[in-house]
Structure formats: structure tokens, C-alpha cells
Amino acid sequence: DADVTQTPRNRITKTGKRIMLECSQTKGHDRMYWYRQDPGLGLRLIYYSFDVKDINKGEISDGYSVSRQAQAKFSLSLESAIPNQTALYFCATSDIKSNQPQHFGDGTRLSIL
Amino acid sequence: GENVEQHPSTLSVQEGDSAVIKCTYSDSASNYFPWYKQELGKRPQLIIDIRSNVGEKKDQRIAVTLNKTAKHFSLHITETQPEDSAVYFCAASMGGGNKLTFGTGTQLKVEL
Numbered sequence: 001d002a003d004v005t006q007t008p009r010n011r012i013t014k015t016g017k018r019i020m021l022e023c024s025q026t027k028g029h030d031r032m033y034w035y036r037q038d039p040g041l042g043l044r045l046i047y048y049s050f051d052v053k054d055i056n057k058g059e060i061s062d063g064y065s066v067s068r069q070a071q072a073k074f075s076l077s078l079e080s081a082i083p084n085q086t087a088l089y090f091c092a093t094s095d096i097k098s099n100q101p102q103h104f105g106d107g108t109r110l111s112i113l
Numbered sequence: 114g115e116n117v118e119q120h121p122s123t124l125s126v127q128e129g130d131s132a133v134i135k136c137t138y139s140d141s142a143s144n145y146f147p148w149y150k151q152e153l154g155k156r157p158q159l160i161i162d163i164r165s166n167v168g169e170k171k172d173q174r175i176a177v178t179l180n181k182t183a184k185h186f187s188l189h190i191t192e193t194q195p196e197d198s199a200v201y202f203c204a205a206s207m208g209g210g211n212k213l214t215f216g217t218g219t220q221l222k223v224e225l
Contacts, residue, residue, distance in 0.1 A: 042217040096210035104156040
């Protein structure tokens with residue numbers, strides 16, 4: 001099921017580099033989310049967007065930025081990556097009009113050396 | 114904002130036994146409570162959900178109960194099988210399409 005697609009799936013990079021993670025969806029959902037998952041800490045919300053003109057910070061937005069280029073595209077950037085941003089990142093979508101709950105992409109495993 | 118607590122963090126059961134995972138939430142305005150299952154290395158996937166106008170919902174071996182007064186909801190898995198081994202997350206929100214607040218997850222291990 002590739003209706004929420006994240007690229008890349010894996011990325012290894014160095015401290016200080018700028019990184020962009022991309023998410024695209026074919027579900028037609030209006031809302032998109034970026035989460036970070038660390039062992040034992042569950043899913044923590046980084047940023048979310050209710051439509052193209054609406055961007056909101058989540059609980060751990062420091063060090064991250066996002067762009068909602070279109071209804072179907074939501075990208076996450078790390079301006080200057082640091083090792084404690086090593087984690088598994090998930091994009092998710094939901095739809096308020098049809099009451100559809102969040103559906104996740106396959107995740108991006110990011111390692112910062 | 115909403116706060117969701119989940120217990121236990123790890124749970125080990127014998128195959129065929131039942132497993133129960135419990136969550137509490139803080140915001141009485143929350144009315145939608147999904148449960149996600151995450152197998153190792155994979156995406157979280159919705160397995161069952163409940164809305165505040167019902168107290169219980171079943172889907173084969175899985176059931177969810179909701180006590181609005183106590184702000185508790187629980188996941189019940191009967192006749193557990195090895196393929197039930199995974200991390201389970203509870204969550205709460207106002208409406209099915211809205212922003213979710215997740216619990217910290219329960220690692221369920223079903224032993225043969």
C-alpha cells in the first residue's frame with residue numbers, strides 16, 4: 001500500500017548537513033503530519049498541517065522546519081543535523097471532512113554521524 | 114493539551130492467553146480513541162478504534178472498551194498468537210480526522 005510515500009527510506013549523513021525528508025500522498029487527505037520515533041518514547045509530533053496555508057508546531061519542533069508544497073506534499077527539513085536527531089521519522093495523513101483517521105507512511109530511518 | 118498514559122510498557126503472555134493494555138486520557142473533550150499496531154521495522158497500522166458514543170467494540174479477537182467517566186480505554190486481545198507480537202499504541206483526539214495524542218506504546222510478546 002503506497003498511498004503515503006516517504007523518500008528516502010534510509011539516509012546516513014554527517015553533523016551539520018541540511019537534510020530534507022519528503023512525503024507525498026494519493027489519499028486526497030487534507031491533513032498531514034510528521035512524527036519522530038525513538039525507542040521507548042513512542043511517536044512524538046514534530047509539525048502538522050491542516051491545509052496548504054496552515055502549518056503548526058508539534059511538541060518537538062526545535063531544529064526542524066516544514067513546507068507544505070501542495071495538498072499532497074509535505075516535506076520536513078533539518079537545517080543543520082545533529083546526532084540526537086537520529087531516529088525513525090514517519091509521515092501521516094488524515095481527513096477531517098470524511099473523518100478518516102491517521103494513515104502512516106513506511107518511515108525514513110535517519111542516522112546522523 | 115491532551116495527555117495519554119499507557120500501561121504496561123512491556124507485556125509477555127503465553128500463546129492462547131489474553132492480553133490487556135490500558136490507557137488513560139486527560140481531556141474530556143476527546144471523543145475518538147484509535148489503537149495502532151506496529152510490527153518491527155514497519156509503519157503503525159490502525160487495528161481498531163472507538164468513538165465516545167459507544168462503550169465497547171469488537172473485531173474478531175480484538176476488543177476495545179471505553180469508560181468516559183473515568184477517562185479510561187483498554188485494548189483486549191484474546192487467544193493470542195505469535196503474530197500478535199508487536200508494539201501497540203493507544204491515542205486520543207477530538208474527531209477521527211484530527212490531530213492524535215499517542216501513548217508511549219506497549220511491547221507485547223507472545224511466547225510459544
